Amino acid sequence: MVSIKEAARQSGVKVPTIRYYEEIGLLAAPRRNEGNRRIFEEADLRRLIFIRHARELGFDIEAIRTLLSLQDTPDKSCAEADQIARARLAEVNQRIRSLVALRAELELMVEGCSHGHVSECRVIEILADHGKCLFDHH
Amino acid sequence: MVSIKEAARQSGVKVPTIRYYEEIGLLAAPRRNEGNRRIFEEADLRRLIFIRHARELGFDIEAIRTLLSLQDTPDKSCAEADQIARARLAEVNQRIRSLVALRAELELMVEGCSHGHVSECRVIEILADHGKCLFDHH
DNA sequence: CTACATCCTCTAGCGACTGGAGGAGCAAGT
DNA sequence: ACTTGCTCCTCCAGTCGCTAGAGGATGTAG
Numbered sequence: 438m439v440s441i442k443e444a445a446r447q448s449g450v451k452v453p454t455i456r457y458y459e460e461i462g463l464l465a466a467p468r469r470n471e472g473n474r475r476i477f478e479e480a481d482l483r484r485l486i487f488i489r490h491a492r493e494l495g496f497d498i499e500a501i502r503t504l505l506s507l508q509d510t511p512d513k514s515c516a517e518a519d520q521i522a523r524a525r526l527a528e529v530n531q532r533i534r535s536l537v538a539l540r541a542e543l544e545l546m547v548e549g550c551s552h553g554h555v556s557e558c559r560v561i562e563i564l565a566d567h568g569k570c571l572f573d574h575h
Numbered sequence: 576m577v578s579i580k581e582a583a584r585q586s587g588v589k590v591p592t593i594r595y596y597e598e599i600g601l602l603a604a605p606r607r608n609e610g611n612r613r614i615f616e617e618a619d620l621r622r623l624i625f626i627r628h629a630r631e632l633g634f635d636i637e638a639i640r641t642l643l644s645l646q647d648t649p650d651k652s653c654a655e656a657d658q659i660a661r662a663r664l665a666e667v668n669q670r671i672r673s674l675v676a677l678r679a680e681l682e683l684m685v686e687g688c689s690h691g692h693v694s695e696c697r698v699i700e701i702l703a704d705h706g707k708c709l710f711d712h713h
Numbered sequence: 714c715t716a717c718a719t720c721c722t723c724t725a726g727c728g729a730c731t732g733g734a735g736g737a738g739c740a741a742g743t
Numbered sequence: 744a745c746t747t748g749c750t751c752c753t754c755c756a757g758t759c760g761c762t763a764g765a766g767g768a769t770g771t772a773g
Contacts, residue, residue, distance in 0.1 A: 441751075451730090451731085454729085456753095457729075472739075473738085473752065473753095486703075490702050491702050494681065497729090507693050507696075507699060508699050508702075514690075514692060515688060515689075515690065515692060515699065518688070518696055518699055519688045521698075522681055522688070522698045526678065526682065529674055529677055532674055533674045533675060536670055537671060539632055540664065540667045540668060543632060543660055543663060543667060544664065546660045550653060550660070552653065552657065553652070553653065554649060554651065555648060555650070555651050555652070556649035558657070560653060560656040560660045561645060564625050564629050564642060565621065565646065578719080580720085590720095592760085592761065594721095608769095610721090610768075611768085612721075613721090635760090636759080636760075
C-alpha cells in the first residue's frame with residue numbers, strides 16, 4: 438500500500454527502473470488508485486528486493502525471470518536455481534581473476550610514471566606497447 | 576598496407592568495431608584503394624592495439640581519446656595520463672572488493688543448496704531475504 | 714567467366730537502464 | 744477556493760560499446 442517513490446526507497450530500486458521492470462514483465466503490474474497511480478503491496482516490495490539483490494549479484498534479467506518463476510513453484514526441484522547460481526559463480530571467479538591481473542598492470546603503470554613528459558610516460562608506453570606489460574593474461 | 580580483416584586479426588579488434596572506432600573519430604579514417612576499401616598502415620595498427628589494450632584495462636572511450644591525444648603531444652606533462660590511470664585503478668580496486676564479497680555470497684548459496692525442492696533452496700531463500708546473507712556490503 | 718570471399722554503407726538492435734517533455738493528481742498552506 | 748509545489752503518469756529518445764543484417768560492390772582463384 439505504498440507509492441512508487443516509497444517502494445523505490447524501501448526496495449532500493451529506482452523509480453524509473455521499477456516502471457521498466459513492469460514494462461518488461463519482470464514485475465507484475467500493480468493495481469492503481471483512482472488517479473491511475475501505482476499502489477505497491479508487500480508482495481511487490483518483496484519481489485523488488487529479490488530482483489535488486491539478484492541484480493547486485495550480477496544475474497541478468499533472464500536469469501532473474503527464471504529464478505522468480507522457480508520461486509513461485511516451491512515443489513519443483515531447485516536444481517535449476519543451483520545451476521544458475523553456479524554459472525554465475527564461475528563468471529564472477531573469472532572476472533575477479535582478470536581484474537586482479539589488470540590491477541597489477543595498472544599499478545605498474547602508475548608506479549612507473551616519472552611525472553615528467555609524455556614521451557617518457559610509463560602509462561602511455563605500456564598502453565602503446567603491450568609487450569612492455571609483464572602480464573600475458575590478455 | 577593491410578585489409579580491414581588483416582588489421583582486425585593483427586590488432587585483436589573486430590572488423591565492425593574498427594569501423595565503429597573510425598565512425599566515432601577514435602581512429603583516423605585510413606586511406607582507401609581504388610575500390611573504396613580501407614588500407615591500414617603500421618601506425619593505424621599501433622593505434623588499434625593501443626585502443627584494444629586500453630579497453631581491456633577498462634578505460635572508456637573518452638579516457639582513451641584523451642590518452643591518444645596525450646600520446647600525440649609528447650612534450651606535455653604526463654600528469655593527465657597518470658591521473659586517468661589512477662582513477663581507473665581506484666575503480667578496479669573497488670570492483671574487485673565488491674566481486675569478492677559477491678563471490679562469498681554466491682558460494683554460500685551454492686554450498687547451502689540441499690538439492691531438494693525450491694521451498695528449502697538456499698539460493699532462492701538468500702535472494703528473497705537479504706537478511707539471510709551474511710555480508711552487508713550492499 | 715563463374716564462384717565465392719571480402720568489402721562497402723546504412724540501419725536497427727542489444728541490455729539495462731536513464732532522462733526529458735508535457736500533462737494530470739494530490740496535499741498543504743493561505 | 745485557490746495556489747504552490749511535489750509527485751505521478753505516459754511516451755519517446757538517448758546512453759555505451761558494440762553487434763548483426765540487408766543489399767550491393769569489388770577482388771581473387773580456378
